[in-house]
Amino acid sequence: MRILIIGAGATGGYFGARLVQAGHDVTFLVRPHRADTLRRRGLRLTGLGEPDEHVTPQFTTAAELAAAPDPAPYDLILLTVKATALTPAIEDFAPAVGQDTVILPVLNGLAHLDPLAARFGAHRVWGGVAKIITTLNDDGDIVRLAPFATLDFGPFDGSDPARAERTAALLDAVPGIEAKASTDTLGDMWAKWSFIVTVSTVNILGRGSVGEVVAAPGGDALGPAALAEAAAVAAASGHELPQDVRDLVSGMATETGSPLTTSLFRDMTAGLPSEAEHLFGDLVARARALGVATPLLDLATLQLRVQEARLTK
Known part of the structure; x- marks a missing residue:
């Protein structure tokens, strides 16, 4: 299986590094500045008190992919960019999409699904959820903050379950990855x-970590x-949260x-651009369209929008 990972950041970099370590055919599609970092340092994993790991990955840029005379399509495209980079990313990886390519986005929320389906066809777009807590340090290395890294995914219409x-x-x-095909993507x-x-x-309304907010009265x-x-x-949209999920989140x-x-x-x-509108x-x-009152979420949205507006000045 030929795998193209869009982005080599905290999420895509981790999953891609594990796949490379396991011997899979993986290429990263990255921006020029990230390509420079990968060229100098490779892909490095650190954190959790474990020895640092180094991977020398294959990577390409959008310009290189577009300039290829006859780019071979990939079997799986793992889309790991933030929502703020979705629109250019779609055009960047378009030359890599073939008739049988599956696009697996692990962006949060649902707003990314329509533009992907419009550009490539809904039959090529699966749904996916990544559960991983990582970040990039100042050197561009992937820092693991928790030991788990899971991927749950599958086609929305239940077609081709065998491929999923x-x-x-x-x-x-692959060591370091837990994956399963979902029956309710x-x-x-x-x-x-x-x-x-x-x-x-x-975090937003309490202006601190969960622990800091919980420690304050109320x-x-x-x-x-x-x-x-x-x-x-979620319930009004036809996807009531199971009680075990509610208990875990609470x-x-x-x-x-x-x-x-x-x-x-x-x-x-x-002071960075965020996925405020996407999330x-x-x-x-x-909620407004469904007639569901969300005063707390409305207030958090307002604060995010004020912050985003400041960034455009």
Whole structure:
């Protein structure tokens, strides 16, 4: 299987590195500045008190891919960019898409699905959820912050389950990756979306980590209240969150002493562009259309939009 990974950041870099280590045919499609880093340092994994690991990956740029006289299509394209980079990424990897290519995006939320389906056809686009906590350090190395790295995915219409199972088996056999073919891809995506907006709302409105917010009087009520709003939107959309998911998210959003913050909140506090519209704007718009009240999510969305507006000045 030929695999193209779009982006070599904290998520794509980790999964790609593990696939390379396992001997798979993997190429990264990266921006020129990331290509320079990979050329100088390779791909490095660090963190969790484990020895650093170094991988020398194959990589290409959009210009190189477009200039290839007859680029061979890839079997699987793993799309790991942030939503803010989705539009250019779609055009960048378009030459790599063939008749039998599967595109597996692991972006959060659902807003990315329509533009991908419009450009490449819905039959080529699977749904996917990545659960991994990593970041990039100043050297461009991938820092692991938690020991798990999972991928759940599958086609939305249930077509070709055998291919989904084969793909999952291939990925699950790679040390450092747990993968499975999902029987409810949209439900999985709604569950993760609800988790992200719940914790982000705690971070944004409480202006701190989960532990810092919970330690303040009344702070332990914020997470469950935000989750109730997100879960109401999911249910109104036909994807009611299972009780075990609700319990897990509520527990993580109220854990005493937890340092948990979302990447969206970290981008916001660092003055960087964030996935505000992709994660919050889209969700509250769906809530309005469905007649679901989301006052806490609305307030978090407003704060994010104010911050985004500052970045454009």
